[in-house]
Amino acid sequence: MEALDDPSHTFEVPQTLLETPRGPRQVAKDPLRLRSGENDVGLFLDDPDAGGAGVARDVLEVELLPIRGHRLQDDDRHLAILAVQASMHHDAGRAKDRLAHEHTGHEGIGCILLHEFQYKWRNTTMLQYESRPRDFEETVTAGPRRRMVAAMRIVIIGNGVAGMEAALAVRNREPSWDITLVSEESDHFFSRTALMWVFSGQMSHRDIEPLERDAYERLGFRRVRARAIGVDTERRQVSFAGGQEPVAYDRLLIASGSRPRPGPWPGSEARGVGHFVTLQDLDWYEREVHGGTSLAGGPPRPRLHATGRSSDSPYRFREVAAERRGRLAQQPAVIGGGLIGIEAVEVAVTAGLRPHFFIREEWFWPIALDPKEALWISDRMAQHGVEVHLEHEIEALDTDSDGNVVAVRTNRGRYPSDCVVIGIGVTPNTAWLAEAGIDLDDRGGIVVDEGLQTSVTDVFAAGDCASVRWFDGTRRPEQLWYTARDQGRVAGRRLLGDAPRYDRGTWYNSVKLMDIEYTTAGLVNWKLDGEENWFFEEKGRVRSTTRIVTQGGHVVGFNMLGRRWDHSVLTRWIEERRTLDWVLRHLNDAAFDTELVPRLRVRRA
The missing domain is CATH 3.50.50.60 (FAD/NAD(P)-binding domain)
Structure with missing residues (x-):
C-alpha cells in the first residue's frame, strides 16, 4: 500500500468524544479534521478546555464517528474507531502491529495503523494512514458503529504482589491489552513472607502461590523469565541479560522489589x-x-x-x-x-x-x-x-x-x-536502572509522585523499589507486603490511564516472633516531640505486653506482644484521635484471640 500524501484531502469528523477517567465528554466546538500531509495524517484535537498538553494525559480513547470521504470495502459496514494514548511516542518500527483490522477482525477498513505519536501543544496527534487512493471518495457510508480500543503494550518488571496486583487491575478492564510480566526469580507469583514455612516443611511451594498455576495462560499474560538490565526510555524498550531480545512497551511499571543487603x-x-x-x-x-x-x-x-x-x-x-x-x-x-x-x-x-x-x-x-x-x-x-x-x-x-x-x-x-x-536488611533492586535516566533517591529507591509516576513519562514504580512520601515529608521505600499490594493497585489504574493517588494510610504490621504474637500500628519508636508511652505487662495464664504511644493527648501508636489484635480497629482509633483513657476502656474490642483466651484486664499506673 502506498501512503496517501495529497495535502488537498481534508475530511471532517462530525463528532468526537474523549473517554476520560471522569467519563465521556464532548471536546470540540467545531468539527475535528482528519487531514493528510506529506507523510502523515494529522488528527487535531481542538479542546477548548485543554489548557495545554496536560489534559492529553487523561485521554483514554478517541472515537472517530463516520468520516465523510471514507468508503468501506465490500460488505464491511463498520468504521474503525481509533484509541490513542496521549503520552505515547511510537516509532515507525512498531507500527506494523497496530493494524486496525487486528483489533476489529475486519480486513476492509483501510488498514489504519498507529505510526507516530507526537505530544504537542493543543494535543496534536499524528497518525500514519496507509491505503489505496481509491478508498477515498466523496461519499458517506452509513452503518452500525463498532467500538475498537487500540491495545496498549504494558510491561511490568517483577511478578511480586505489586506487579501482579497491577497486572490483574489492567486485565480486569482491558481484556485485549498486551501484558508482559518479567521475572528473573520465578515463574509464579508467590508470598515471600511464607518462605520460612516452606523451609520448615509446613507448606509446599504450591501452597504459597496465591494464584493457580494456569493464571498466565488463562489471563493472557506473557511471561519473560530473564534479568532486566536496562530501560531505554527514548525507544521505550526493556533490555535483558543473556542476549535476549528487548521488549517494547507503551507503559512500564517497575516493581522489581528489593535485594538482600550484602555483607x-x-x-x-x-x-x-x-x-x-x-x-x-x-x-x-x-x-x-x-x-x-x-x-x-x-x-x-x-x-x-x-x-x-x-x-x-x-x-x-x-x-x-x-x-x-x-x-x-x-x-x-x-x-x-x-x-x-x-x-x-x-x-x-x-x-x-x-x-x-x-x-x-x-x-x-x-x-x-x-x-x-x-x-x-x-x-x-x-x-x-x-x-x-x-x-x-x-x-x-x-x-x-x-x-x-x-x-x-x-x-x-x-x-x-x-x-x-x-x-x-534489604535495598531497592534498582542498580540496573543506573543508565535509564530515572530519578533515584539516596537509598536507591525510585522517586515517584503521588500517582506513582517516575521522573519519566509513562514509567511507574510500585512496591519495595518505590520511594514514596512518608508522614514526616521524607521519601523512602515502604517495604511491607500490604503497602506493595496497595501501591500495585494504584499503579494498575495508572497503567490504564486513570489518575488515582497513593494515599499512605496508618502504618501497621503483624508477625510472629518465635511463638510470640506481635502487632504494631501507627507511630511507634519515632521519638515524636512530646510523645508519651503507656506500658502494661501481663503475666499469668497469658503473658503479654501493651504499649500505647500518645502525643498531645491522643493515641498515635500501638505495640502489642503476646496477644492477637485486629489492626483495623487499632488504626481506626488512631485516625479517630481517641484518648488513652477511651482506648483502655474499649481495648478488648480490638481483641483477635479465640474465645478460649481470657480478656485482657489493664490497670492504669
Missing part, C-alpha cells in the same frame, strides 16, 4: 554464606541444612533464568558448603537483629539446630521494640536454644583452605560456624 566484611561471599530473602536463597539454605528441598520439591523451572542472568543478580544460585564438605550444616550463624534474622534463626531451630544470633545493637530489633519488649523475645529465643549475642560487631567470616566458611569473627571473639545467613 561488608571479608568472607561475605564465601561458600556457605548466603541470605534468606529470595527463592534462590531458600534453595541454598535448605540444601545447607536439609540437603535439599524440605517438602514436595522445588518451584517449577527453578533454574530457567540461570543462563540469562548477570553476575550481580540477587537471584543467582550459590555454591553449597555442605555439598563440598560432604555433611550438612551443624552450627549455623545468623547476622542481623531484624525480621529476616529472626526468621532465619527460627527455621534453624525447627531443624533441630542451635544457631548463633549476632546483633550489633543493645537489644533485638530496636527500630520496632523497646528494651523491655526485646528482652522477652531474647529470653524466648534462648529457651529454644538460640545463642543470642548482643552488641557484637562483625569483623570477618573465616574460611578454610577450600573456601568454606568455618567461623564468624567479632569484636568479642571467634565463633565456629559452618553456615552463615546475612540478614542485615
Whole structure:
C-alpha cells in the first residue's frame, strides 16, 4: 500500500468524544479534521478546555464517528474507531502491529495503523494512514458503529504482589491489552513472607502461590523469565541479560522489589554464606541444612533464568558448603537483629539446630521494640536454644583452605560456624536502572509522585523499589507486603490511564516472633516531640505486653506482644484521635484471640 500524501484531502469528523477517567465528554466546538500531509495524517484535537498538553494525559480513547470521504470495502459496514494514548511516542518500527483490522477482525477498513505519536501543544496527534487512493471518495457510508480500543503494550518488571496486583487491575478492564510480566526469580507469583514455612516443611511451594498455576495462560499474560538490565526510555524498550531480545512497551511499571543487603566484611561471599530473602536463597539454605528441598520439591523451572542472568543478580544460585564438605550444616550463624534474622534463626531451630544470633545493637530489633519488649523475645529465643549475642560487631567470616566458611569473627571473639545467613536488611533492586535516566533517591529507591509516576513519562514504580512520601515529608521505600499490594493497585489504574493517588494510610504490621504474637500500628519508636508511652505487662495464664504511644493527648501508636489484635480497629482509633483513657476502656474490642483466651484486664499506673 502506498501512503496517501495529497495535502488537498481534508475530511471532517462530525463528532468526537474523549473517554476520560471522569467519563465521556464532548471536546470540540467545531468539527475535528482528519487531514493528510506529506507523510502523515494529522488528527487535531481542538479542546477548548485543554489548557495545554496536560489534559492529553487523561485521554483514554478517541472515537472517530463516520468520516465523510471514507468508503468501506465490500460488505464491511463498520468504521474503525481509533484509541490513542496521549503520552505515547511510537516509532515507525512498531507500527506494523497496530493494524486496525487486528483489533476489529475486519480486513476492509483501510488498514489504519498507529505510526507516530507526537505530544504537542493543543494535543496534536499524528497518525500514519496507509491505503489505496481509491478508498477515498466523496461519499458517506452509513452503518452500525463498532467500538475498537487500540491495545496498549504494558510491561511490568517483577511478578511480586505489586506487579501482579497491577497486572490483574489492567486485565480486569482491558481484556485485549498486551501484558508482559518479567521475572528473573520465578515463574509464579508467590508470598515471600511464607518462605520460612516452606523451609520448615509446613507448606509446599504450591501452597504459597496465591494464584493457580494456569493464571498466565488463562489471563493472557506473557511471561519473560530473564534479568532486566536496562530501560531505554527514548525507544521505550526493556533490555535483558543473556542476549535476549528487548521488549517494547507503551507503559512500564517497575516493581522489581528489593535485594538482600550484602555483607561488608571479608568472607561475605564465601561458600556457605548466603541470605534468606529470595527463592534462590531458600534453595541454598535448605540444601545447607536439609540437603535439599524440605517438602514436595522445588518451584517449577527453578533454574530457567540461570543462563540469562548477570553476575550481580540477587537471584543467582550459590555454591553449597555442605555439598563440598560432604555433611550438612551443624552450627549455623545468623547476622542481623531484624525480621529476616529472626526468621532465619527460627527455621534453624525447627531443624533441630542451635544457631548463633549476632546483633550489633543493645537489644533485638530496636527500630520496632523497646528494651523491655526485646528482652522477652531474647529470653524466648534462648529457651529454644538460640545463642543470642548482643552488641557484637562483625569483623570477618573465616574460611578454610577450600573456601568454606568455618567461623564468624567479632569484636568479642571467634565463633565456629559452618553456615552463615546475612540478614542485615534489604535495598531497592534498582542498580540496573543506573543508565535509564530515572530519578533515584539516596537509598536507591525510585522517586515517584503521588500517582506513582517516575521522573519519566509513562514509567511507574510500585512496591519495595518505590520511594514514596512518608508522614514526616521524607521519601523512602515502604517495604511491607500490604503497602506493595496497595501501591500495585494504584499503579494498575495508572497503567490504564486513570489518575488515582497513593494515599499512605496508618502504618501497621503483624508477625510472629518465635511463638510470640506481635502487632504494631501507627507511630511507634519515632521519638515524636512530646510523645508519651503507656506500658502494661501481663503475666499469668497469658503473658503479654501493651504499649500505647500518645502525643498531645491522643493515641498515635500501638505495640502489642503476646496477644492477637485486629489492626483495623487499632488504626481506626488512631485516625479517630481517641484518648488513652477511651482506648483502655474499649481495648478488648480490638481483641483477635479465640474465645478460649481470657480478656485482657489493664490497670492504669
